[in-house]
Structures are given as structure tokens and as C-alpha cells.
Amino acid sequence: MGKKAKQDLPLHKVIMVGSGGVGKSALTLQYMYGDFVEEYDPTKADSYRKKITLDNHECQIDILDTAGQEEYAAIRDNYYRSGEGFLCVFSLCEYESFVHTQEFKDQIARVLGDDKIPFILVGNKADLGHLRKVNREEAAARAAEWDCPYIETSAKTRHNVEEVYTVLMRKIQDRKESAKERERKNKKGKCLLL
Amino acid sequence: MASSRSRGALTASMAGPKAKDDPVRQQLIQALFADSSSSTAETMMTYVKIYEEEKAGKDMKVLAGKKGSTERTKMLSKPRYLCLTVKSNGKVRLHKVKKTSATSYHIGRTWHLDEIKSIENVDARRWTVVINRPYAWVTDAPELKSDFMMMLLKVLRSNLKRLPTLINIDEPALATQFNVAREAAAGTSNRSQRAAPIPGGIANSTGSFVQDFENRLSIQTERMKRSAAPSSSSLNSGITPGGANSPRSDQSGARMIEEQEPLDEIALLNLEELLYDMDLASSEDGVALETRLMNELSALEMTNVYSIIESDERIKDVMSELDKGIEELDDMDSWLSLYRQELDSMGDDIRQIESQNRGLQVQTSNQASLLRELENLLLSITIPDSVLETLKKESLERDSSIRRLEEASAEIQDVLLTKFDEDVAGMSAVHNRMEHYSFHCDNFAGRLFEFLRTKIQNQADHYLNDKQRSLSKGYLVMFGYQVVERYFIAYRGLILWLREMDSRRFTDLQMQYVNNMNRLYRKEIKEFFNILSTHHVAKLEKPDDSEFVFGSSYHGGGIIARGGTAIRESLSSPSDLTGRIPWRKRSTREIQDPNVNPSTRSHTGDLGESSRKIEVGQEEKLSIDEAFAQALTIMTALASREQNYMSDLFTLTKMMSMRMFLDDPQLNGNGSTAKYAQLDLETQRKPTLDLKSSKRLAQLMGILFDGLSVELNNFAEMGVKNESIQCVGMLISVERAQKEIVDSDQGFLITMLAQLHTKLVGMFEKYVEEQLKFIEEARSKTKRKGVLPFMRIFPRFAQRMEALLEGNESTEARQLISAAYDKLVRVMFESTEALAKETVDFDDKEQGSHVVNIENMHHFYSEMRLRKVKVTKLESYMKYAKTSYESHLETYVRGVVRRSLSKLLDFFDGVEGLVKTKTSASEDVGFHLTYNKAALKKVVALYPPSVVRKDLLHLYRKVEKHFASSDEEQEGLLQVAWRGIQEEFIRQHERFSRLIRECYPAEANVQMEFSVQELLGFFSEIAKSHQYS
């Protein structure tokens, strides 16, 4: 019985995107294991699964940590298709990585054909204040343009790490709920017709 | 020949304004007719600027007459240019050209000559030409119009069989005008030249004839000139009739003569033709003809005479004609250099075209090789259908099928993971193919995942219901899962493939595995601990009812509250307890390998090599810490094996690609059995440097064994609840287990054991705190007599601790326990001394205090030595106890003796004081009032033997009472104290006797009333009387 309950838990699929070295893996590992990884080993693509409690409900989060410079387009598209929410990460210390977020955003919109997908723009490495290259206003403006939240994090100090995943999962959950709602209404409508 | 002739003639002689002087002409040629390279090239003969008179429309302007405002304004178009051109094939055409910018022109319309239907002269500047419709044209000046018309008519005449209708055109007048214009242009006014060959009268009557004549004449002239043209590219070439070349003389005379002859020849020639022409009129009668000829002749003669008269003039004319000829030649020369330039530039064009051609060839070959490359590329990313079919259909069950699937999936992986640069990846051929393979890849990943998921679930369900595996009293086994291990390891290659191609399903598969195996482990571990703790653990009937526990909350006041003896029955003899609870120093039992001992197989047959069992008899019970130690050993071995297996199954800690795996015959042996045999699951592995994978492994293990930590914790709590001190034994087992994996990659176990360790340390510290509190509280509660309970318990406690620690000197437990000793003993000693001071349980408070100290310190010291508890940390306390005991004993003994012999002691102390202070010599003591002979006698008389004997008997009873409680425990302290008292008596007796001898003269003859002999007698009397009591 316990097993059943566990398998029936809602699963939220989150995908980390962004240029290499911005801290996607560091954020993921900090969130998963509460640990900061110093050494930098470019990711291939890795998936993580964890049971969590979101607003008093148990659920599972599935995080897909992608490589920034994904060479295998066919595979990448497959990945994106499976995502229910995206954390689009850039490094506050590297302007280039901020510029690249646009490409990721476009690509996601193209693959999913959906610009309402839960999406958060994440400025990471906030702890390195003296190296900051992207100011908050500019990033916030881009997020406003995309109609998505902008959150600054530090995988090192864990600042906003929990929050960024929680906010995203709430968005995913809300979206699923409203989709269900619609479905119910549709069914009701049909019944009435009958 | 004819066409080229006409072109040459027309271009050279008929061009109105001189080419070089007329920029418009140059521009027109440059813009429209410069291209002489193609066969359709045209050469402009002449042009005229016109305005077109039309109905009002766009592109027209009101042009005010140039000659004053009197002229009416007309709607005129912007200027146009009528250009007369000739093609190399002799075809002459008329173009209407529009100026489009400062130097560029555009041909608006083009007509062939035969399209011209009529030409009508309107007035001086206006004329109308009907082609497909009437065109009314106006020129800037009358002479421009007549010049052009003249030229046009000439050309029409020489090119068409039938002329268009000419209206109001006076050809001779035109011709005149033309010549006038030419002369005007040449800057000379020479009427004779015009008048001489064509007399006005004749001209008037035979207009067409004269016109024809002049035309022919001029054509001849041109022919002559033209024949020189091809070779006259250089200015040095002379112009000679018949095309002969001769160097041109600079002398004008010579040139003139040379020119003369051909002209005459031509005149004769023409005359013949003329006569022939006139033959047409031979129908006239001879007379008339004669008359006419005569007339003509006379006219000619007149002209001839005139000519001769004017010959000088004519030479001038010839000269000027020659000059003109030279000018024409210059023109031609410039034309030729123009042609050369054209040719040069054409040469450049040709070279450019050639190089372009070469470029094209390179490009073509490049494209061919690109095509080849692409074919190769497509070939390299082409997967045979059979492979795709295999992925789709091949069974996942048998070794051989798995092998085929490995190959097929590796192949699709190779293609899908091919790195293309963006351009190649963007090619739709590549893209589509990739999409297609990606689809197959995804399908296979799904199929593989579903298959393995189902298998894992089925296996778990199967074992969950396997009755063979249920445990019972006397049968404590943790079963291994070699069958499962062997089964799934066959898919290692494919799982590795999944990891690389679909990390999400890969993670999901891990989750499936751990969740399902967790169902098994959770159940089995729970059952194991359940059987162990209900059937095979020796528990105290009453919790904490043990010889090692200082106090017990369960008993409220505990041991001490029971009263004077302070020792409960159960604790009176440690050996009893040892018999009841079979605790051992350390686990002497090794965990049995069921395969080694066949007798253990009886229950379920083969347990498998990884099954582990605790050997217990049906009714056998183990001490709590022993049971814990054994269970812990089994569980850690089980978990560590499982982690090693998972790490291999999912290749979590090795950097290895599927290809590497497939190509390694060691790893990917033939079939699952070989693959399995290759694994080493029992040996501890080095920790991986990859934090990510170790964290993941720990996470998986956490899910897999989520029941384990709970069970161990519960067991530990149960044990400690039963007997607090058990935490130490368990702590030591945990430390032993930690030591085994400290350098390994068993992150999960390391963390779990660390937590367990912390918990047990906490329990121990809590225990020590409680004991300390109890010891302190004992001060107010206890009867302060005899060996205090904590002093009694501590040596046993220490002995047990030391036994547990044996062989674990450098552990944390050692330090923990040593620190606890320190705290406990310090408090114990403080409490003892405080209790001693405050004791009211004796007849004499002071002596009672000594007794308490003596008894307790002695007990501590002797018990510790007796139990051979040797702890460095405790040595100072041992010394302290011994010293304290000795000094208290001495003081006690002295005190006792003083009570008995107080008067004697006071007296002799005084005597000795006098002697010592040297205020007087020893002989002088007798003179001291207080210590004179009389006083001595008096005090000695107070202690006759009978009194001493009585006192001693009484004293013995008192001492006996003092040490009564410890005597019960056969500590022998009464004897020790009594012996001390005896010795003290004798020593004091000797001292008194010596002082009497020294300080009082012998003649005084004073002696102690009782002798040493008598004293000894009393002692033996007392000894005898108590020997058998």
C-alpha cells in the first residue's frame, strides 16, 4: 500500500537550461543534496528524482540537468518535449550567458509550441557580488518581457535555491490543476449535451 | 560589300556635325551604339534632336518659341533624338531615343526604313513622318531639319526600291541647303563648288537626275576614300585610287596632282553612265537630241571655261577637300584607336570570362566532392533497417538476444551521438534522418524500460510472497538476492545505453529498482529484528535492574533507599548476575556462512552465498549488545553488497560509455553468468571522486534501506531502555563497523552509522549525567555508613567498560568512557568526603567520618585492584584513594588510642613539649610544677592494668561497631584498624616509658602501672574471645 501511494505521487518534470558553467548542476545538487560542488565538470545530461512536500502535498520532482552546449539536437528536442517547467539559468558574472538565455527561451517555445510553459529566469552566482556583470534591472526587464519571474540565486550559499524550485513547481502544479479543471468542465459540458 | 560600302560612306561623309566636336553625338554613340563587338552592332550615321508635337499628355512641356514670343506655344514633348543607324549587314534603321539622364539614353522606338509611309515637310522647323502613325517633329533649327531630312532621303533612296510618299519636299533645295550647311560648317563659302557640277537650270529641270548624279558622285568619292580606310590605321598611309598605298607626300602640289587624275577618270566614267541614262530619252528625234546635246555641250564648255578660269579656285577647293580628307582620316584613326580600346577591353572581358570559367570548374568539382562527402555522411548516419527492426522486435529475454540488442542500440547511439557542425545538422536530410532514429531510439528506450520495470516488480512480488524465506525462532537469516542480481546484471550494457540516451528513464529505472527492492528489504529487516528482539535477547526483568547501574529511576530511591546495607540481594554477588545475563567481553561468535556449515541448510536448502545468519539455539539468548553487534554486522554487509551491486548495475561510479563496456570482454562476458561472475560485490571499494555519483548512490541506498536505520535505532532504544549501559556496547559495535568502511565508498552506511553513533553517544552521556545526579543526590538520602553504593558499583562498571573496550583503545568510546570515569570518580570522592563529614551514624562524629572515608577509599582502591581495572586516567584517583585511606586510618587509630589513654597522653605530650622546646634539660622536667614526680605518679596511677584491660575490651567493641558494615563484606578493615590500634598502644607505652626514663631519675622509681606484657596479654585475650564469634 505504501508503495502504491508512492507511485501515484504527482511527478513534476523540471528542466535546467542555460550556457555551460552557469551553475545548473550546482543548483541542482544544492537542491537535491544540500551540498555545493566546487569542481566544474561539464554535464552530459543527468536526471534527479526526489520526494518533496509542496504546500502540504507530497509529490516528486524530476530534475533534468542538461549540458549547455548540447550537440545532439534530436535528443535535446526530445528532452525539451518532456519538460513541464524550465529554469533558464545564467551567471550574473558572465554577460554572454545572459545573452544566450534568449536562444534557450526561443528554442523551448519552438519545440513546445507553447509560450505559457512554466519558466523562470534565474541569475545565479549572486554571492560573487564583486564580479557581477549583469544588473538586476536588465534581467528583470527581460523577465518582464517574457512574462516570467526573475530570481537571483547562489548555489554556493543556497540563497533562493529552495525558492526557485518551489516557485517553479507551484507554477507547474497550478497549470496541471487548471488543465484538469478544464477537462472536467469539458466532460460536464458533454454530459449536459447528452 | 555593298552594305559595308554604304556604312563607311555614310558614317564618314554624311555626318552633319563633326563627331569630335559634338558631345551629344559622342554620348549617343557611347550610350547606345558603341558596342561594335556583336554581329547586331549598329553604327550611328547621324542624328537630329527633335521635339514631338502631340496631343497634350504627360511627359510634355510647353515650349516657347526660341525666336520670340510671337510664335504660338505648342504642346511639345521633352527632346528626343532621331538616330539613323546602319548594321553590319547594311540594314538601316531609324531610332527614336530618349535622354534619361545627363549621359544616358534609352531607345524608345525603332523603325525599319520600309515602315516609313510618308514624309511631309511642314515648315522651316516642322515636319511630319507617317510610320505606323503620324509623328509631328520640330527641330531646334531649320538647317538641322533639312540636313537630317536630306540624309534620310539619301538613305531611303539607296536602300528602298520604293520611296515613301514625299509631300512638299523640294529635294534639290534640300540638297542645296545641305551643301550650304556643310560649307557653313566647314567655315568656307564656296558657291562654285556647288554650282559647277550642278548648274542651276539643269538642276531645276532634271532635279532627280542631278540629285542622282551627285549621289553617285559622292558615293564614288566615298568608295574611293573607304578603300583606303582599312589600311589607313596609321596616319602615314596615303590615299591613292584603286586602293594603292603610297607614302603621302608632304608637298601639297604633288598631292594635288595625284588627286587630280582619279577625279577626271571618275568624271568620264560618270559621263558614260550619264549618256546611258540619257539613252532613255532617245525616242526624241536626232535633231532635237543634237540640239539638246549642243546646248549641253555649250553649257559644259562654258562651265569648262569657267572652270579653267577658276582652276586656281578649284585647286583651293581640292586642297580644302584634301584637308577635309585628312581630317576624315584623323577621325578614322581615332575611330580605330577607339576600336582598339574596345578590343583591348574585350580582351580583358575575355580573360575575365576565362577566369570565371576556371572558377566555375573549381566550383563544379567542389560541388561534386561535396556531394560525395554528403553521400558518405548520409551513409555514415544510415542505419540498416534490420537494426531498427531488431530494436523494435527482438526479445529482451535471452542472452543472445540481449547481445544483438546491445549491438543494435550501440549502432543507433553512435549515429545519434555523431557530432555535426551546425550547418550539417541543419541540413534537412540529416535532420530528418536524425529525427527518425531518435524516434526509434525513444521507442526502444521505452520498451527496455517497461520490460525491466515489469521484471523488477515481478521479482519483488515473487520474493515478497516466498514462504521459504520466512524467519522463525532459532532461524535468523538475512537472505541474499543472487538470483535477482544475476538476472539483472545481464542488462548492464543496455542500462548503460539508457543512461546515455535517456537519462530520465534511466533515473526512473533506478527508482523502480530501489522502490521495489525496498519492499523486500523493509519487510525482511523488520522481521529479522522482530525475531531477534523477541526471542533471542536476554533482557532484565526489570529495566535497569543491573549491577552496573548506579541508580534507577524505576526504583525511585533505588538501591540506597532500601536501607543500611545498601546492597540488594541481586547485586550482592556479581557472579549471580553473570550467570543470568550471558554477556561476553566481545563477540566471539562469527557470523556464519551457511554454506560452510551444511547443517544450517536443513531449513530451506541452499541459502546462497550472500545470505547471512546468526547462529542461535532455539532457546538461546544473547546479551543486548551482542545481539546488536551481530545484527549490525549482517546488515552492514548486506547493504554494502547491495550498494556495490547497484553501482555496477547502473554503472554509477565508473566513467564508462556503453561502447567501452561492450568492447571490454572482461566486463561484457558471454552471457549473464559470465557477467555476474565478473562482479566482486563483497570487497569494499574506494570512494569515488565524483561527488555527484556518490550522492546519488547514497540517495538510492537511503530509499532502498529506509527501514534499516529505523530498525537499528529501535533495537538500540529497546536495549538501552532495558539497561542503560548497553549503549556502550552498542556504541563499540558501531565503531567497529565504522572502522570497516571508513575508507570505502559506502556513503550511506557511513552516514547511517555516524547517526547511530551520535545517538548512542547521546544515550551514554545522558546515562552518565543521570549517574552523576544520582551520586550527588545520594548525599542527603543515604545512611552515611559503610561502603557507599556508588563506590561499590563503580568498580564493576569500570570493569565492564574495560571489558567492552578491550582491543579498542584508540576509539572514541575509549575517550568517552575515560571522560565519564573522570567525572564519576571526582563526584564520587567529593560525595564520599562530604558524606563522611556530615555523618551522624556514629557514637563519635569525627571517628565516624574517618571510618566512612577509610571504608570507601579502601573499597575503591582494593576493588579496582582486585578487578584489575587499569586505566591511566584512573591512576591518580587510585593513588588518592590509597593515600586518603591510609591517612584516615592513621588518624582514626590515633584518635581511638587517645580516647583510651588521654590523661597519659596529655601528660607525656607536655613533657615532650618541654623537652623539645629546650626551655629546660630533660633532667629539669621533674622540677616543673605540672610535671614533677608527684604529678607523674598521679597520672600513672590512673591506668592500672585492670582499668586498661576493661578499656581495651570496650574499645574493641566500639571499633568493631565502626567497621561493622564493611566487615560484613569481609573487607577485613576491623582487623586492620585493630592491629593499628594495638601497635599504637604499644608504641605509646614505649614512648611513655622512655620519657620517664629520660626525664625522671631512676631513684624516683616510677613505672607505668601496666606493662607491655600485660598489654599484649589483653590483646590476645580480646583476639581469642572474638575469634569464633
Ligand SMILES: Nc1nc2c(ncn2[C@@H]2O[C@H](COP(=O)(O)OP(=O)(O)O)[C@@H](O)[C@H]2O)c(=O)[nH]1
Ligand atoms: N561562487 C559561486 N560559484 C558557483 C555557483 N554556482 C556554480 N558555481 C561554480 O561554477 C562552476 C560551474 O558550475 P556548474 O554547476 O558545473 O555549471 P553548469 O555547467 O551550468 O552545470 C563550478 O565551478 C561551480 O562551483 C554560485 O552560485 N556561486
Ligand SMILES: [Mg+2]
Ligand atoms: Mg552541469
